[in-house]
Amino acid sequence: MLAGDISAGVVVAMMMIPQGMAYAMVAGLPPVAGIYASILPPLLYALFGSSMTQSVGPMAIVALMTAAALGPLAAAGSGLYMVLAAQLALLSGIALLACGLLRFGFLANFFSRPVMSGFTIGSAIVIAWGQVPTLAGAALPRFHLPSLMLGAGSLLLLLAARAWLARLLRALGMGPGGADIGVRLAPMVVVIGATVLVAWFDLAAAGVKTTGAVPAGLPGLNLALSNGHWRALLQPALLIGFMIFLISMSAAQALALKRQEKLHSNMELIGLGAANLGSALSGGFPVTGSMSRSAVNFSAGANTPLASVISALLLALALVAPTGWLALLPLPALAATIIVAVLGMLELATLRTALRYDRGDALALVATACGVLVLGVEAGVVIGVVLSMGTLIWRASRPHIAVLGRIAGTEHFRNIERYPGETAPGVLLLRIDAGLFFGNVEAVNARIEEELAAHSAHCFTRHLVLVLSAVNAIDTSALFGLIELNVLLRHRGVKLHLAEVKGPVLDRLKTSDLLSTLNGKVFLSTAMAWDELAGKG
Amino acid sequence: MLAGDISAGVVVAMMMIPQGMAYAMVAGLPPVAGIYASILPPLLYALFGSSMTQSVGPMAIVALMTAAALGPLAAAGSGLYMVLAAQLALLSGIALLACGLLRFGFLANFFSRPVMSGFTIGSAIVIAWGQVPTLAGAALPRFHLPSLMLGAGSLLLLLAARAWLARLLRALGMGPGGADIGVRLAPMVVVIGATVLVAWFDLAAAGVKTTGAVPAGLPGLNLALSNGHWRALLQPALLIGFMIFLISMSAAQALALKRQEKLHSNMELIGLGAANLGSALSGGFPVTGSMSRSAVNFSAGANTPLASVISALLLALALVAPTGWLALLPLPALAATIIVAVLGMLELATLRTALRYDRGDALALVATACGVLVLGVEAGVVIGVVLSMGTLIWRASRPHIAVLGRIAGTEHFRNIERYPGETAPGVLLLRIDAGLFFGNVEAVNARIEEELAAHSAHCFTRHLVLVLSAVNAIDTSALFGLIELNVLLRHRGVKLHLAEVKGPVLDRLKTSDLLSTLNGKVFLSTAMAWDELAGKG
Structure with a gap:
């Protein structure tokens, strides 16, 4: 058990150094x-x-949203920009904590899965496209040849690793878990290789941009704030907080499925809120x-949060140790790792399923992706x-x-469009197959x-006779709808009856005026309504 | 029939002159x-x-929203302000027309009835409070005595008319319809009386503000636009368009109930869109x-849209005739008519019902009202x-x-918490009483x-065995939830069965992979599942 946590901590720390620096770039911040x-x-x-086993830290989409929020407020890389990034994490963290304490975990349910998939696809394309100038060393259609060679070379190596490395490692005798970890560490290896090339051939002098001097030592714990920017940061902070929660929940959900853990959405909100406050305190930006x-x-074997503790300690050690080598990481290679990482988010399985299963959901997916591309994240x-x-x-x-x-000779009642059934003159039996609420009250009355x-x-x-066997709830708007229907029918001389009202629904209706003013009866079953009314019809 | 339309046209025109001018004041526009x-x-x-029988024109809440939208962009009463008011009507009209052509009538379902009630109550309070300085002739706590006397006197008369006039008129032998119309015309009579007082005692010279010169003649048909303001107007125009639709739909709905007409939400959108384009073209502001x-x-007897045509023609005539008298309408009296009109919107019946029937809806009502009061309309x-x-x-x-x-000896299956039923070892029967969609997929899986x-x-x-007799739909997110549940249960050696799947739901599921990979069976009835599984349990 302990061995698993240690190895996972080491692997994640090795993955986080290039990834964290790369996502800081996406957010418009210095790599450190x-x-x-x-x-x-x-x-x-x-x-x-x-x-x-959740690993919390910088993440591509949240970094993109940070850049989108701060772009209009300060110049990327400036002192103010860094202050605002921490302030944004602070506000998001407070919002997440507050939602957790108020037990607002249900907020995760405001996004459907196809829409989340569309949002991820759109963001991945925006992020990848945003890295192309860094990869090429200049804004397209121009390019800087040494940078482009380094960047494109890294990109090809990483794509090759994604396609074949796992198979290769398994052919060399590694287990499937080990092979998978090998693939995940490929970006680290490629970035180190590129750094060696930069040092060897002095490519920095040839114009290849590198991360630049990384200040040694741990981040100081303090919080510089810009009092003029609270208002401007509030709305982005709420949107970012919401996405932090959604992204983290879908990661946690995938893990919970594998580990048969239970998900606690309110605790997840509190954990993410604390993490973002921590990020704000230590010179970071929003994390998830x-x-x-x-x-x-x-x-890699993580069983407990100890893995995350070990990985955090290793990263702290990396900052305390000499950090000169970190200054030489070439940006084109980092851009390549970002592009390959976000390509992994371009999954089309949800779109494919939705296209076959539900066109409306497929449309929502595509529209969300297009919305991100055209109007921003x-x-x-x-x-x-x-x-x-x-x-x-x-x-x-x-x-x-x-x-x-009625199915002749039985007590069964079925849709007359699907089964041949008897009807009685003067008696109309309608089964409503939906909970009644403000969203359908007009449509139901019209039908x-x-x-x-x-x-x-x-x-x-x-x-x-309204047969309510499939009506699981009736909200206040729908209650008014029924009351109005009752009045209207009374004026016309039509009696309104209810049948098969579910226990909880009936209990609720008893607190209203509907039942006492109902111009017909409440029947336990459709058959009882039929027996009483069909004779008289 | 024709007589009814003519008399309704006359009554509405008489009501519209003071009301239209008053609501223009609320919108920050010149009365004309x-x-x-x-x-x-x-x-x-x-x-x-x-x-x-819908009467379309200026309306208090929409006027308030117009003022809220234009306030930050131009000085009330200025030339730019008037241009922007028409431009706002143009944009709202285009949005309404577009939604109508796209058949987006379902947008009306985004507001629950308690929330609409809370919105109306909050807006009514904001509007009434906004008229107090006009009523008093100065900003509180100061006041201008002649104005205050005229305003407060009008207010008391109007309140008295609301309380007792109908009863009085009926005691004098009028029918209930006629008495109702008498009450509705009280504002007209009070405003005319106040105007006579202003003229008689030359109160304008004493500092009582009046509507001021009203340009004679019909409005010119033209559209001055401010090209720099499209972007700033877009969001308010969409919000106003949405409220125009909601307000008009609830009026139309109340009428449809009385007249047994059918509502056509898409045609309503088109009609309102055209009306707002017309308002934009003729120097008006958003209408509903x-x-x-x-x-x-x-x-008053309207049977056909002819009533509205007659009322429009009469108003046009009023502008062509000498308009000198319109200049003398005292603003404090107009403010009193606004206050009494919006007090009529303060209905608490919805709140009372919601408090007893559904606390959540009551809370939403109060929160919306407070939101309007604190954060604006x-x-x-x-x-x-x-x-x-x-x-x-x-x-x-x-x-x-x-x-x-199972209810012993029968084929009926009931909630074991409500009825004593037999269970079989190793077999769990769960009935899900809700359509499955992204909003409950996590909660259902957790349960x-x-x-x-x-x-x-x-x-x-x-x-x-999942008994789906009350599941009316399964969306793509819920489909993924079921697929994941199926995989999870297979790993644990639990078979997942479905029973009583509704026809349309089953048809839809057949287009997905769920049924082909299902690790159990689909049963027609719960009884059939029981017979096959309980023996083997």
Whole structure:
């Protein structure tokens, strides 16, 4: 057990050095901020978080959102920019903590899975495209040949590693877990190789940009704040906090499936809130649990949060040890690691399933991805929520309602469109196949009107029976809808009856005026309603 | 029939003159803009709208939102302000038309009824409070005595009319409809009386503010635009367009209930879009269907849109005739009519019902009202949508799931917490009482885990049967949830079965991989699952 945590800690630390520095670049910060954000946050998450093997630190999408939030407020890399990055982590952390204490874990349910997939795909493309100038050493269509060679070479090596390294390592006798870890460490190896090339051929003198001097020593614990920027940071901080939670929850969920752990969304909020406060205190920027890093942590044998503690200590050691070598990491190679990392987020399985299973969800996925590409990552979050809710409300506005008929000689009542059933003159049986709430109350009333009109074409309808066997809840808006329907039908001389009302729904209705003013009866079963009404029809 | 339309047209025109001018004041515009906005918009709505008796024109809440949108962009009453008001109507009109053509009528379902009630209450308080300085002739705690006397006198008269006039008129032999119309015309009478007082005692010279010169003649049809303001107007225009639609829909809905008309939300969008384009073209500001005016129109006998045409023509005539008298309307009396009008929107019946029936909805109502009061009317719209969706998602995260037992000797299966039922060792029957979608997939999986753990405490569970009789739909997110559950259970040696899957749900599932990889069976009924599994358990 302990051995597993130690090896996982070492592997994750080795992965975090290039990754943290690279994501700090994406966020528009000096590379060392990425290492700072990988020390205190995982320690605090280990204390307060819910998942045993989650690895918390910088993450590509959150780094992109940080850059999008700070871009309009300060020049990337400036002192103010660094202050604002920490302040953003502070605000996000406070929001996450508050949501956790208020037990608002249900907020994770505002994004549907297809929308999350679309958001991830859109962000991955934006991040990859943003790294192309760094990879080429100049803004396209120009390029700087030594940088481009280094960057493109790293990119090809990393793509090759992704495609073949696992198979190669297994052919050399490694187990599947070890081979997987080998693949995950390829970026580290490629970056070290590129650094050696830079040192050997003095490529920095030839114009290849490197990370530059990294200040030695641990980050100081302090919090410089810009009082003029609270308001401007608030909305981005809330959006970033929301995405931190969503991203971390999907990583935790994937791990929980593998480890048969339970997810505690409120504890996850508190753990992430503490981690972001820690990041703010130690010169970092917003952090989250990362799917790819957590998967490595798990595969490398992590069993307890001790793995994260070890990895944080190793990173702290790296800063205390001489850091001269860190200054020579070539940016084109780091850009290549970012591009390959985010290519891994371009999964199309969700889109493929949604296209076959539910076109509306597929459309929401594509629209969210396009929203991120066209309008940016912040607007993308809002678009994602709007589309998730939009598909929900749109579907609710098309409730399924069946006209029931009796299967002759039985007490069974079925949709007359699917089964041949008897009907009684003057009696209309409607089964509503949806919980009644504000999103469908108009549509349900409109459908009832239509069915009444169609039914009354043959013979005047005296009794309308709403069969509520599939109605799991009735909210206040729908209660008003039923009360109005009752009044309307009374004026027309039609009796409104309810049948098969579920226990909890009936208990709730008893606190309202509907039952006492109901112009018909409440029947336990459809058969009882039929027996009483069909004779008189 | 024709007589009814003519009398309704006359009554509504008489109501519209003071009301239109008063709401123009609320919007921060010269009073004549309120009359302009009452001519072309109802004509265009009559051509394209869906309701026969809806009266479209200026409305208090929409006027308040107009002021909130334009306040930061221009000085109230300035030329730019008037240009921007028309531009706002143009943008809202385009948005409404576009939504109508795209058949986005379901957008009305984003607000629950309690939230709409809270929004209305909050807005009414903001509007009434905003009129107090006009009523008193100076900003509180100061006041201008002649203005205050005129304003407070009008207010008391109007309140008295609301309380007793209908009863008085009926005692004098009027029918209930006529008495109602008399009450609705009280503001007109009070304003005329106050105008006579102003003229008689030359109160304008004493410092009582009046509407001031009203330009004679019809509004010119043209559209001055400020090209620098499109971006700043876009978001307010969308929010205002949304509220225009919601307000008009609830008025149309109340009328439809009385007249047994059908509502066509997409045609309503198109009619409102056309009306707002007309308002933009003729120097007006955003308009909507008003509940109070439409109710008067209906009570006064309107049967067809001809009533609106007549009222528009009369208002046009009023502008062509000498308009000198319109200049003398005293602002304190107009403020009193606004205050009394919006007091009518302070209905607490929804709150009272929600408090008894559903605390969550009552909380959403109060929170929306407070949101409007504290953060303003624009933020209030967003808060309303967020709270409507929030209650929905929060409820979804607490799905009802029942463990089923067999009622001995029958084929009926019931919740073992409510009925004594037999269970079989090794077989767990769970009925999920909610449609499966992204909002509850985590919660449902967590509950299934809990029930499995509880059940396996006695004896290892070999078979899990999900009874889907109340599941009306399964979206893509929930499909992934089921696929993951299936994989997880297979690893643990538990078979996952489905029973009583509804026809449309099963048809949909057949397009996915779930059924082909399902590690158990799909049973037509719970009884069939029991017969096959309970023996082997």
